[in-house]
Amino acid sequence: MARWEPVLDEVMRQRTPRLLAYARLLTRDDAEAEDVLQDALVRSFSKGRAFQDADRAEAYVRQAIPHVFVDRYRSRRSREAAHERQARAAGGHAELGDRAAVLDVRAALAELPPRQRACMVLRFYDDLTVPRIAAELRLAEGTVKRYLADASARLAEMLDAEADWETEREHAPVQDDAKGGR
Structure with missing residues (x-):
């Protein structure tokens, strides 16, 4: 078992409600908040970071949540703009x-x-x-x-x-x- 797995397990079991509430403040949508939290957890733990305890891991994930939210917003806006450009190219201002x-x-x-x-x-x-x-x-x-x-x-x-x-x-x-x- 990797050193970060017990910390992730503790964050998932005990800290998820607080982190999810924090993400909801940004997204104003439960499903989107869950997606943002999931992405923040993946970002935080995907590189095998060795957090010393759950408090530091929670702080790191909490710090990642706004970044994930902004990145997802930018990505969505970029896709929407691309779809609009494609629609205009395909048929005028569709x-x-x-x-x-x-x-x-x-x-x-x-x-x-x-x-x-x-x-x-x-x-x-x-x-x-x-x-x-x-x-x-x-x-x-x-x-x-x-x-x-x-x-x-x-x-x-x-x-x-x-x-x-x-x-x-x-x-x-x-x-x-x-x-x-x-």
Whole structure:
């Protein structure tokens, strides 16, 4: 048995309620407090530190708890920020209601033939021009334009939406010949 095991056992049996209450002050959540305490215990005892008694071990764990709490908070914030960046990259500023639409677009893209899908992704996600897409995929510019047009029409059909240019043309003001138009 390692020298630190009896000390850990005593801390776990006798000091856990106090340490858990301390962790709860930071987390305001019982489950999170238990996780923070567990991580602090692992940090404190994982390197085989030889605490002379349970009082010193408790003090060390108590000192580790705020550090663990801050590290977990930073890690969570970092993950949330990464998810937000990924959602923005995948579908603009995807709000909760827009996530279903993003998934629909992804599913619709997956239905396109590979070259059409590549052209659409390069054009609308990577924001490349037609000449750049042509160079990237080693295709003629006219071929890229055709793939983009076909893919747009197919996506509009699959997503049950009209293409933007059709909508704009339908809502464009029409000049009346009787009012001095042509």
